[in-house]
Amino acid sequence: MTAILEARGVTRSFGPIEVLHGVDFSLVPGEIHALIGENGAGKSTMMKILGGYLAPTTGALMLDGKQVSFADQRAAEAAGILMIHQEFNLALQLTVEENLFLGREKRRGPFLDGRAMREEARTLLARLDCHVDPRRRIQDLSVPNRQMVEIARALGRQARVLIMDEPTAVLTGRETDVLLEQIERLKAQGTAILYTSHKLDEIARIADRVTVLRDGTHITTRPAEGFTEHAMAEAMVGRELSDLFPAKAKPGADVVLEVEGLTVPGYVRDASFTLRRGEVLGFAGLVGAGRTELMEGIVGLRPAQGTVRVNGTPLKPGSVRAAREAGLVYLTEDRKDKGLLLGKALTENLTLLALDTFGGVFIDPQAEDQALDQAIEEFDIRVKDRKLLAGSLSGGNQQKLLMAKTMLAKPQIVIIDEPTRGIDIGTKQQIYEFIAALAAQGKSVIVVSSELPEVIGLSSRVCVMGRGHIAAELSGAEITEDAILRRAMGVSETTGEPA
Amino acid sequence: MTDTTVESDATPRRGALRLQTIGPVLALIALIILGASLNSNFLGYANVTNVLARSAFIGIIAIGMTFVITGGGIDLSVGSMAAFVAGVMIMTMNALIPVLGIGVPLVAAGMAVALLTGLAAGLLNGVLIAKVGIEAFIVTLGAMGVYRSLTTWLADGGTLSLNFDARSFYRPVYYDGLLGVPWPIIVFAVVAIVGEIAMRKTAYGRHCAALGANEQVARYSAVRVDAVRMSTYVLLGGLVGLATIMYVPRLGSASGSTGTLWELEAIAAVIIGGTVLKGGFGRVWGTVIGVLILSLIDNILNLASIVSPYLNGTIQGVIVILAVVLQRQGKSAD
Incomplete structure (x- = not known):
């Protein structure tokens, strides 16, 4: 299948410092492609380039096989590419539905069409199996529910590509399970998903392909099948990893x-x-x-x-x-x-x-x-x-x-x-x-x-x-x-x- | 989070910061050159001491305001607080004349009352803001109305005047000085130097900045946030008292309109000087520059007849907005 979104030989410099060195990355409809690497490996920069927040210094972005350059993140959003940030982009004082339709409110004449928006908000949340009342304020929601709202917002904007920056970092095990299920469902509906996480067991569980970045360099892109967590960790760090935990000291008596x-x-x-x-x-x-x-x-x-x-x-x-x-x-x-x-x-x-x-x-x-x-x-x-x-x-x-x-x-x-x-x-x-x-x-x-x-x-x-x-x-x-x-x-x- | 992204952006930002820092100084120099070229008396002893002495009231208050704003607060009540302190001071002194007579004890008593009234008013603001937890804007907006009205009430709608003999005795505190430098200027300078050192070199200044930058972080870092926040208002109240001590001998009276808009001038001076309005960073010497800029504009307009002095407020307002635009430009680099 051809890629929806592809980066070819992308580099990015900030001032004199180049932080991405000719990285290739592609996303195919209906796949979960994990991007992993240590902090500072260039994951965020790569995601921001794909999401239209940053322009590549050199190299090309291809959308449906045609070269594009996004003026800003709104242009990328218009093309169906949405990024979900680690720190949510939600207005805490507004309600769920107000957030879902922020910037693209439905109107009837000069007035907001509240009923239509609530209806659609319900549908969107139901698709995610999230039973939150659209009239509640974001500040009253739990973190995982906020995450769901954020995803619903992306869905409402007809996302074809979803870029998820460590969505499970703040979730517990059970909440993570729910989220991963939703991601699988989106994938089945044909959405291309870029997924990052430091939790390698999640990657092994849901990713179809894995790309490893280290110090801004593309190390490998492999099918997730047969790529063990240990091998992923070593590819990220670039050296062999010994035991993760040091020996335990014996506690004193007092x-x-x-x-x-x-x-x-x-x-x-x-x-x-x-x-x-x-x-x-x-x-x-x-x-x-x-x-x-x-x-x-x-x-x-x-x-x-x-x-x-x-x-x-x-x-x-x-x-x-x-x-x-x-x-x-x-x-x-x-x-x-x-x-x-x-x-x-x-x-x-x-x-x-x-x-x-x-x-x-x-x-x-x-x-x-x-x-x-x-x-x-x-x-x-x-x-x-x-x-x-x-x-x-x-x-x-x-x-x-x-x-x-x-x-x-x-x-x-x-x-x-x-x-x-x-x-x-x-x-x-x-x-x-x-x-x-x-x-x-x-x-x-x-x-x-x-x-x-x-x-x-x-x-x-x-x-x-x-x-x-x-x-x-x-x-x-x-x-x-x-x-x-x-x-x-x-x-x-x-x-x-x-x- | 890609650290490299932001790291490299930090360089241009610091360059911009430097321009921000030096901007007010350049503006002040430009004003001095402008003033000197418009009027030959501008740099004369009489004019310079006059400008500086008049700046001292706002200046002393603005230095206290710098700490309040750095700590993430605001105080709108200082102008009417000054009027109230002046009223209380004058009434106390008049009432004490039969007891103490005209002399040093009377003036000392008046000064003590002014300082205590200022401190008490500041403490009241501080308690309501830090302990009761009401927003600073609301508390001090309320206090502004209260003190203004109390002063008018004390003066019965008119003017409270210090007894004529007491006034003559007290006058030198404003008009005399040391080696030709009037007292208000000396006090202003001392307050500015102590304030600058406290802000930059002591744990107190660091704690104010931490509080304004992020109260939670300060709390988690064992900073006594309530005490620090309260202390900024008490400090400011005390400085309002001190400024009033310098102000009363100038005219020897107070009325409901004394100190009108001082709060805004003080806040404007603080902002022009580079202190961040939402807190977290304060620059005391910048505030001094800000005060001088504001009074020089006034002075130049009065000396030169090119622009009507009635436009003073317009020019000052534009400068405040420009100063904030300058601060913003430093930030937009990232």
Whole structure:
């Protein structure tokens, strides 16, 4: 079958730097073509070129066999090419149907034709098996439902080509399943789909063809069948990958953190657990189980009742600063909105948490510079220019910067929420090593993660949360995906009945 | 996310930033040259001290405003707050004359009352904004009306005048100075220097910028966001008090129309100086330049008869908009 959309020998330069070197890529109707690569490999640039957001510097774009150049993304949209961004392009205050028809509202005379729009919105959502009332506001929807609205919006615009930038990055396992089913359905209807994800198991599951990019170069395009996840990872990284997870350190005996009967109103009730020196404690559970809220309650970012003791001393509630001074820090899952000041330079981000250790009355800029040198070295933050803004770093480098920032506060206990969200496999491995190294140094780490292999691979003990309370605590050989999932969903082992 | 995409875009942007930074300075130099070529008295001692001393009120307030705006806030109440502080100060001083007589204690008491009133008014704004959580625009818009009306009420619709002898005694605070430099200019300079250092070199300034750039990130980074936010309004209130202390001896009176539009002039000066209106970045020295630009325009229009001084507001308004356009152009590079 001939390609709908094809890129031939596409290069793209930003100023003097070429980031794509002659990449070929094609999309055939009714196929899912996965584009994979590490952060910074050029995936986003490639997608933006195909979606009309960027023009190629050299090389050609072919639409239905004819050379085209899109003036902008609207021109690409008019040709049936739609890109779904990682950060949604939805107006939060508007309703589902208003979003679906934004910019192409149906009218009757000078007035909006509300009934026709609602009707069509329903049809579109029904096609996706998504039962959301079109009159609800986007801000009241869950993330997966927003994703569905975003896809419905693309469908409503008669998309022939759908470009999906890591659509499952923020979804849980079950939500991912639903989404992948919808994608399969779109494929069956003849839509050509470009799919990116860092989760290689998804790629193996749904892709027909896989293209690997590394450092802006096209490495290979192969049928997905027979392309193992391990082989994909190695093609992305360009070297052989050893074990993803480092060896687990043996935790010490003394308890450094005791949480007793902690209740975060509306999210968590009566959570109790302990953490020992040098231990990596995993927190698993479905999205919405209250893991993040529990951690935020512990460090004082949310109002909470109950006691938190660090080294036996009760922590002043409601004060992030007191927690930090006690050696307890929390690394947020939301690095873009809560972790880093994207519009500020690296140093300002790096030292913000531990700013009072940099000089007395006046901030010591030299000490800050040294700290950045050290962070770049220690955490392998790859930057071309130290004066860059934090927002211009790739996700992996942002995460490393966030870790460096947190570690500057010299914590004894580190809570890391989703340590590798949206991060490529090479960087993931590095972050796992940092976490293991922290534990080996005698610090204690709590890892909250929705990726089960991560929780299992890192932790010596796992707390499973379900619906706002700690449903189970597993250790040693008990820690299996199956056991965690069953506990998280509230299914008891023996009877299979809801607990 | 492809890091390379944005990284390479950062270079032209920084070039544009540099133009943004230097733009107001160039404008100020151009105004000075223009003024000097239009009127030979422009650079004379009398005119220079006059312009600077009159800029001092707005200037002192604008420096406080720089911190508020950098922290992501706004304060519309400063003009009427100044009128209210002046009214309270004058009434207190008049009332204290039988007790303290005319002299230093009376003036000191008046100054203390002015400062405390300013701080209290700022604290009230700050508590409502940071603790109660009402939007700054709403709180200070309300406060603007309240103080304006309270002043008019205190003055019973007319003017509150400082006792004649007290006024004569107090006058030197505006008209005299040190080595020929009037006090308001000295105070303005000190406030500007301290403000600049606080903004750039201390954790407080960094925290204000972090708060304005992204409150959540600041909160997660153990910054006491409520305290910092509140403190910016208290600081501004205190500076309004300080400005009023300099202002009252100039005319010795206050009325419902004292300090009209000062809030807008202060905000305009802050924006012209390169501070970002939605917060996250503040430049105190830029604010000083902004204040000087605004007062020089006024001064030149009054000295030269080419353009009617009535058009002062028009020109100032155009300049504010131009300054923001300049800021925007720096951003459109990415």
